[in-house]
Amino acid sequence: MSARLLLPLFLGAAVTLAAMPAQARTPKLSLIEQAQSCDGGPACPYFPDVYKSDYAFRQAFNIGLKKAGLKRQRWVPDGVASPLKPVEIDGKARLLSSVCEPHNCGHRYSILYDPAQRSMTGVYVGSDAKGEPRTVYFGEPSIAEADLLYKN
Numbered sequence: 001m002s003a004r005l006l007l008p009l010f011l012g013a014a015v016t017l018a019a020m021p022a023q024a025r026t027p028k029l030s031l032i033e034q035a036q037s038c039d040g041g042p043a044c045p046y047f048p049d050v051y052k053s054d055y056a057f058r059q060a061f062n063i064g065l066k067k068a069g070l071k072r073q074r075w076v077p078d079g080v081a082s083p084l085k086p087v088e089i090d091g092k093a094r095l096l097s098s099v100c101e102p103h104n105c106g107h108r109y110s111i112l113y114d115p116a117q118r119s120m121t122g123v124y125v126g127s128d129a130k131g132e133p134r135t136v137y138f139g140e141p142s143i144a145e146a147d148l149l150y151k152n
Helices: 003-019 031-036 047-053 055-067 143-151
Strands: 085-089 092-101 104-114 119-127 133-138
Touching (some): 047 055, 047 092, 055 104, 055 119, 055 133, 085 143, 104 143, 119 143
Antiparallel strands (some): 092 104, 104 119
């Protein structure tokens, strides 16, 4: 093909790209990436949204619970939650959030997610089968992490 025939084709493509909104050309950030740049406000992703959409996050949570001998409560995917908020603890960037049972926040999980390692530490605060208070940490949190998780 000659350059004369290709020139209109290239010009048409250039005009089409230039007219395309910037949003269409910018790759959409994952909820984890959005959370990493959030201020913890209401526009940030919430625990249930990330749990439902991010496989690595969901796996880290479920595996952490299983290793600690805990079962995931059925309300977790639709629980009352706080937005994921970036924090630095023990020199590592983490995402902090919590989720509790609707209408009963006496049963809750508080988590710290490490996006780089795709790992999670957390705490379950609730009650056992006899109604006695129960606090179980999972993912082997450091002392500083455990303190932050319990207070969250």
